[in-house]
């Protein structure tokens with residue numbers, strides 16, 4: 001019996017695959033583009049699109065459990081197809097906003113959308129489901145990679161905004177524990193990094209990792225928003241700006257640091273300093 005990993009080619013999913021393989025598991029990878037996958041021993045690659053449930057049956061048939069990547073409208077249909085195929089356990093990640101840890105999060109654009117997806121899994125009849133709700137990803141710092149590589153300045157609307165950003169390795173390790181261990185069924189765990197880090201501190205850490213001091217310039221929120229429309233839904237851009245403006249003024253309004261990663265994985269969550277070191281190659285060069 002094997003474990004199906006959707007989102008397996010992504011920044012988080014590739015670590016889920018790596019950890020499952022080192023635990024000696026047989027892994028099924030779902031991708032829309034099998035020709036791009038570097039196939040490793042112990043893996044089987046399936047072509048499928050989460051938005052088209054008919055393309056998933058081969059990947060699901062015979063799988064014991066599955067990690068479900070958050071293509072939100074696809075969660076309910078995937079869970080239904082998985083239950084029909086006899087999949088016993090499904091682990092999904094959404095985002096910390098879904099937990100409503102702050103008053104701001106309760107009014108966010110994304111909360112009802114994440115909750116609807118989580119509830120679709122919870123109500124699907126899958127025997128064992130777990131939802132993980134990661135804090136904003138440290139990988140969001142990759143948005144700055146092009147300007148850092150070209151020697152430019154990082155433009156931020158709220159350099160002092162703080163957040164307990166999480167290393168993708170910690171999200172993956174938590175997913176793997178929820179897939180392999182008992183005791184996480186019907187649970188929704190919020191995952192965070194080990195400390196609040198401001199965006200200006202993140203830029204400084206990246207500068208230290210690549211051995212080059214970096215500059216930050218404050219820009220008006222409307223300029224960031226206009227640019228963000230290229231890669232973010234408007235509702236998420238607004239949620240982010242609200243969070244950044246509030247936490248820059250008052251860090252006590254940030255998502256709190258939680259011990260969940262250490263509780264799930266048995267080791268502390270990685271710092272942003274470690275993330276920057278792991279990703280130095282993404283920011284180095286011109």
Ligand SMILES: NC(=O)c1ccc[n+]([C@@H]2O[C@H](COP(=O)([O-])OP(=O)(O)OC[C@H]3O[C@@H](n4cnc5c(N)ncnc54)[C@H](OP(=O)(O)O)[C@@H]3O)[C@@H](O)[C@H]2O)c1
Nearest residue numbers: 007008009010011012031032049050051070094095136137
């Ligand atoms: N950024 C944050 O702060 C944050 C916080 C909380 C939650 N999230 C969630 O995390 C996600 C990003 O995670 P990531 O950085 O690990 O992902 P990523 O690097 O952007 O990779 C996306 C993965 O999803 C797969 N995928 C996308 N659409 C698919 C579809 N229709 N059918 C099958 N596979 C599909 C892709 O597979 P192929 O291309 O190989 O098919 C790829 O493996 C976001 O979408 C968001 O929902 C993000």
